[in-house]
Amino acid sequence: MTKTIRNRRLRYGIVMMAVIALVAVFVIRLVDIQVVQAAELNEQSKAKRSIPVTIYGTRGDIVDRNGVELADSVNRYNITTAPRLVAPFKGKLGGTRVKDVSVDDALQAIAKASGGDVATMQKNIAANPKSDFAYLVKGLDVKHYEAVRDLEVPWLYPEQQSARIYPTGATAGALTGFMGTDGAQAGLEYSYNQCLAGTNGSETYERGEDGVQLPGSTVTKQQAKDGGTLQTTIDSDLQYMAQQTIASAAKELQAESATATVTNAKTGELLAVADYPTVDPNDVDATKDTGAYGSRALTATYEPGSTIKAAIAAALINEGKSSPTDRAVVPYSRSFPWGGRIQDSEFHPTENLTLTGILQNSSNVGITELGERLTQQQRYEYMKKFGLFEPESAIQYPGQPSMQYGATPDWSSQTNINSMFGQGISTTAIQVASVFQTLANNGVRIPLHMVKGCQTADGKMIDAPDVQGTQVVSPAAAQQTVKMLQSVVTGGTLVGMKPISGYNVAAKTGTAEVAEGSKGYGGQRITSVAGMAPAEDPQYVVTVTFTKPQTNKWSSGAAPAFRTLMSQVLEKYRVAPSTSEAQLYPSTW
Incomplete structure (x- = not known):
């Protein structure tokens, strides 16, 4: 009996020890899970169920x-x-x-x-x-x-x-x-x-x-x-009109590309900057011409040709070196001591032209004869003040040419002469528009811009461009130049363009040869028209440019597109018509 009780107690002891050992294992494991590994396991758990x-x-x-x-x-x-x-x-x-x-x-x-x-x-x-x-x-x-x-x-x-x-x-x-x-x-x-x-x-x-x-x-x-x-600042309706106008004209002229700009003369706001060809950002892959991914009006440089003559004329008047009725004897061609030679676009006998007549007939010889009354440095500085040779300060857009020129011109003797009729220098279409905005705005250049600013989600306006104006030439010099440019439309290189009924228009044509690297200039051209209306108080500036047109390589080919777009602008913004006919300076003497 005593032995039986002793065995039973032993078994109970063994069982209790096993139970205690098992409980101890569970307790240790629980402490390990809940305390030692808690953070790690919790993160693993979250990773599995937290999305x-x-x-x-x-x-x-x-x-x-x-x-x-x-x-x-x-x-x-x-x-x-x-x-x-x-x-x-x-x-x-x-x-x-x-x-x-x-x-x-x-x-x-x-x-x-x-x-x-x-x-x-x-x-x-x-x-x-x-x-x-x-x-x-x-x-x-x-x-x-x-x-x-x-x-x-x-x-x-x-x-x-x-x-x-x-x-x-x-x-x-x-x-x-x-x-x-x-x-x-x-x-x-x-x-x-x-x-x-x-x-x-x-x-x-x-x-x-x-x-x-x-x-x-x-x-x-x-x-x-x-x-x-x-x-x-873009007007999407006008942008569409400009786009359609130059696309139609470029196809008719068989031009490689084309641009158009419309600027508010008083504010410097770009209302339209159109390009042909262009990209549809909804279907970029459909555009095979990668050059159309950006705006050529903003990024492509070219030699502007005779549109620059307007800036030279204004500078001459502003410096008191010439006047709209100043007289010049203008032969067909001109030769220089270094062996260089320039000529006008069409043969003509020696003519007696005023500065007005030189602009009217777009005489290369005439503008250089009078332009040399300014020093090379003076002409260079005036061109820079008009907006050439420098990046567009108020436009942020990728691919714009840096155009960081020095304080003095690095020109050869020939380029010094050619620059007065827009050869040997580089501009963009926007820079040409800036020249004519300055003339249209009484000589005050306002940096052209196409962004007003960015309104953040909390209502703040940031990224507004600096559009402070600069007086480039006097109001009198600008107004006289605009008055001279009316002769281009009424009896000069744009005489064949149908008038815009009720409006006096001032404009200048440009036909520039295209450089072909070491071969020099070839037979391709860049044609353009830049102008403003109404001439007595210009409100809007329009430019059109066509690269390598084939059916008409002269600026007369660009004239219909300029007229169409300017007409659309004047009608859209309900600009009051001119109240009298243009009062012109004499072009000959």
Whole structure:
């Protein structure tokens, strides 16, 4: 009996010791899990059930002067899944009755609703079947997204993002630029990316094993911030008119390219900057001419030809070296001691011309004879004051030529002469427009600009350009030059252009030879017209330029486009007609 009790007690002791040891193991393991490894395991747990979500800050709009959208952001949707949750289910799959839905049936329905590819979806799921994330289809618009959503597939998760569209298409495409997979690629999108770009935020939510978001589990880590609105000076309606006008003319002239600008003479605001050919930012790949990705009016340099004679004439008057009725004896050609020679575009006997007549007939010989009354340095400095030889200070646009010239001209003897009729020097179409804006604005040059500023999401205006005006020549010199330029239209190189009824117009033509590298100048030309109206109080400046026209290589070929566009401008802005006929200076003596 005593032995039996002793054995029983021994067994109890052994059992108790085993229980105590087992409890001790559990306690130690519990302490290890809840204390020692708690942080690590907690993070691992969160990683498995916490789903990160990017909250996209919307990219700001680019708008015209009236608030019309030139570039806009719209919602697009990516459809994602958790491959480990992809499985057959019971559902309607967009129908009216509940049924068994296989994975293949679901993918087929998703592809039909979204326009996606079943094989691609299957490949993405199979790439990592135990993962929590894979893309099925990207970039759906709202219509296609809603079609997918209505399928009610339990293992689909939408991801919202912002996409870029350009409502005016190619009309302002060269100005707005476009976006690519790596961000802003060209135009204002690129130059003002810091203003336009939104700041993405982030949040997380917890998802159960069945893939369903747990209510109340969303935690915002960082708030998203929308980008600013870039306000331009462009008039989208006028931009379209300018675009159509030069495209039609360029095709008729068989020109390689063309540009047009419209400027408010009093403010320096660019109302239209048109290019042909141009890019549709909604379909960039359709544009084979990569030179059309940007605006040639802003970036392409060329020798401007005789449009520069207006600046030389104004400088002569401003320095008291000449006057509209100053007399000159002008032969057809002129030779120089270093062996150089220049001539006028058409043969003529020696003529008695005034400075007005020299502009009217666009005489290379005549403008150099009078222009040499100014020193080389004086002419150079006046050209710079008119806006040549320097970057456009109030325009931020990629690809503009740096044009950083020195304090003194680095010209040969021949270039010194040729520069007075626009050969041997480089300009852009915008710089030529700046010369005529200055003359039209009583000699005050206002930096041409096409952006008013960027209005941030919190209402602040930033990136406003400095458009302080500079007096280049006196009001009298500018007004006399404009009055002389009316003779170009009434009896000079633009005499063949049909008048714009009711308006006095002042303009200058340009026909410049195109340099062909070491071969010198060849047979190709760049033709242009730059002018303003109404001449007695100019409101708007219009320029048109055609590169390498084939059917008409003279500035007369550019005249119809200038007339059409100027007429559209005067009509659109309801400019009051001239009240009297032009009072002209004599052109001969």
